[in-house]
Amino acid sequence: MAEESPRTFEAVCPCCHARLTIDPEVRAVLSHEAPPKAQSVTDLKKAVEALKGEAGRRQAQFDQSMQAEKDKGKVLDRKFQEALKKAKDEPPAAPPTRDIDLD
Numbered sequence: 001m002a003e004e005s006p007r008t009f010e011a012v013c014p015c016c017h018a019r020l021t022i023d024p025e026v027r028a029v030l031s032h033e034a035p036p037k038a039q040s041v042t043d044l045k046k047a048v049e050a051l052k053g054e055a056g057r058r059q060a061q062f063d064q065s066m067q068a069e070k071d072k073g074k075v076l077d078r079k080f081q082e083a084l085k086k087a088k089d090e091p092p093a094a095p096p097t098r099d100i101d102l103d
Helices: 044-089
Strands: 010-013 019-023 029-035
Touching: none
Parallel strands: none
Antiparallel strands: 010 019, 019 029
C-alpha cells in the first residue's frame, strides 16, 4: 500500500470560509470542514426590530423599481428621439461595394 503523502495542505475557501485539505498530487480535496455557524439572535426585541427594518427596506426597493418601470417608456422614447435626430443629422452612408460590382 502506498503511504499518505505529507504534501497535503489546508486552505480556507474565500466564499464560505470552510477549511479544505487538498492533495496536489491527486488534485483533489481530501476533506472539508464547514465553518462555525453564526450565533443566532438572543434578544427577541432585536430580532423583531431587524425584521421591521427589512420590511421597510424591501418596500423602498419595490417603490424604486416601480418608479423605474413607469419611467422606462419615457427613457426609451427619449433614446429613440436622440437616435432619430442623429440619423437625420448624419449624411446617408454610401452602400458598401459588392464583389460583383467590381467586375
